[in-house]
Amino acid sequence: MSHGSTAPLPGGRRGPLPGARLGALAGARAGARSGARPEAQPGTRHRALLRSTAALGALALAGAAALVATAPLALATADEPAGTAADAADAAADTDAADTLAQLASARGKDIGFALTANYLNETAYRNIADTEFNFVVAENAMKWDATEPQPNQFSFGAGDQVAQYAASSGKGLYGHTLVWHAQAPGWAQSLSGAALEGAMTNHITGVVNHFEGQVEAWDVVNEAFNDDGSRRSSFLQNGMGNGWIETAFRAARAADPNVKLCINDYSVESVNAKSTAIYNLVADFKQRGVPIDCVGFQSHLIVGQVPSSFQQNLERFAALGVDVRITELDIRMSTPASSGNLQQQASDYASVFRTCLAVQACQGVTIWGITDRYSWVPGTFPGQGAALVWDENYAPKPAYNAIYTALGGA
Structure with a gap:
């Protein structure tokens, strides 16, 4: 922490993560900075998979909540055939765009x-x-x-x-x-x-x-x-x-x-x-x-x-x-x-x-x-x-x- 504050601030040896993640991550960063697309390495895939899994889990939870919240509306408008699929696709695209x-x-x-x-x-x-x-x-x-x-x-x-x-x-x-x-x-x-x-x-x-x-x-x-x-x-x-x-x-x-x-x-x-x-x-x-x-x-x-x-x-x-x-x-x-x-x-x-x-x-x-x-x-x-x-x-x-x-x- 900073400024020398002494207030609380905000032994087994373990092996390396799979796929030499640290070296792969460095390569991915270098590629991103140079504009090149880095070759996928095991460590990169390991970290990307974890991130993707977490993101998909979050999206799944959000999607489930959205379905529950909109179920009455869906039932009330089931007889309206026009525009519903397109509207849903547009909403999904908007969600995907929100990084x-x-x-x-x-x-x-x-x-x-x-x-x-x-x-x-x-x-x-x-x-x-x-x-x-x-x-x-x-x-x-x-x-x-x-x-x-x-x-x-x-x-x-x-x-x-x-x-x-x-x-x-x-x-x-x-x-x-x-x-x-x-x-x-x-x-x-x-x-x-x-x-x-x-x-x-x-x-x-x-x-x-x-x-x-x-x-x-x-x-x-x-x-x-x-x-x-x-x-x-x-x-x-x-x-x-x-x-x-x-x-x-x-x-x-x-x-x-x-x-x-x-x-x-x-x-x-x-x-x-x-x-x-x-x-x-x-x-x-x-x-x-x-x-x-x-x-x-x-x-x-x-x-x-x-x-x-x-x-x-x-x-x-x-x-x-x-x-x-x-x-x-x-x-x-x-x-x-x-x-x-x-x-x-x-x-x-x-x-x-x-x-x-x-x-x-x-x-x-x-x-x-x-x-x-x-x-x-x-x-x-x-x-x-x-x-x-x-x-x-x-x-x-x-x-x-x-x-x-x-x-x-x-x-």
Whole structure:
């Protein structure tokens, strides 16, 4: 999560998914971006089949409900022969034309993700949106250090497995967040230093990455390691292990899984500034020395009307280093109660962020930090601010929804 908030924010080894899904997905994305039609691979078919099955299930349920709702009308008009078949065909065509955000993003070769807390799936409205509008998911809290290893070498994967199982069953990609962060780390780890802390960190990374191997496409290995001025953040990690701890973490993650993509993630790095330049220099150094790093995450916890003008330029300079870029935790907050003017500006801002990702070939996609304002982390951290997500507290889509839809190519 962002801005250093310490409030809760929004061990068996498993084999890879069938058909080397991760490599196939990368090929499909590359084909979509180049305009070529990628050759179908087993992993691609596996993910597409899951998505198609979920979509067909949703359509079947919707169709059944529609039949029940219209049965009296059908009986009342059974003697009217003209136009009924044509009208039904037109209605079906209209339904088919109404793509979801997930369908639009997939057609552009991009992820559209959301941060998930699994128990919210028990709410029908939440579940319907999660199932249909996204093709990618990240655990909001369930894969962080305090959740996965509350006691030394005693791993707890129940909550994380729920997220992973949901992603697999609904045909969505899965992003791992986060292996090492100064916040939401267990007290026992924060009390360590030197070789003991390095050993504990390495063991934690190994245990978690091994457990989710073949399920997670990319990991936030290190989260929020820098200050706004580009210096290293003073934390138990930095103070206990010195400047080498980030490299140690990335090497441990690569040793645990040779195929998963490894990312560094931070906030207030969307523009070209001192903080983003410090991360740029770290990535350049890692690439030059052969330290494993594959991607950079730009959290993008933004304020309405303040999307940086240099966002695309910034993504492009990182991409030129040979890494993927991702928008990992997007929300756009405003003063509450929300005004109609701010909601319209928010819609424009969301569209701008999505267009920025679409314009950069190396941008893998955009993840929104939640679904509904009902569960957003923003009001608890920034009193008097909120309304940061795409659906309001009652699950009604805000103007931002249509703006994203249009930005992704929807008509």
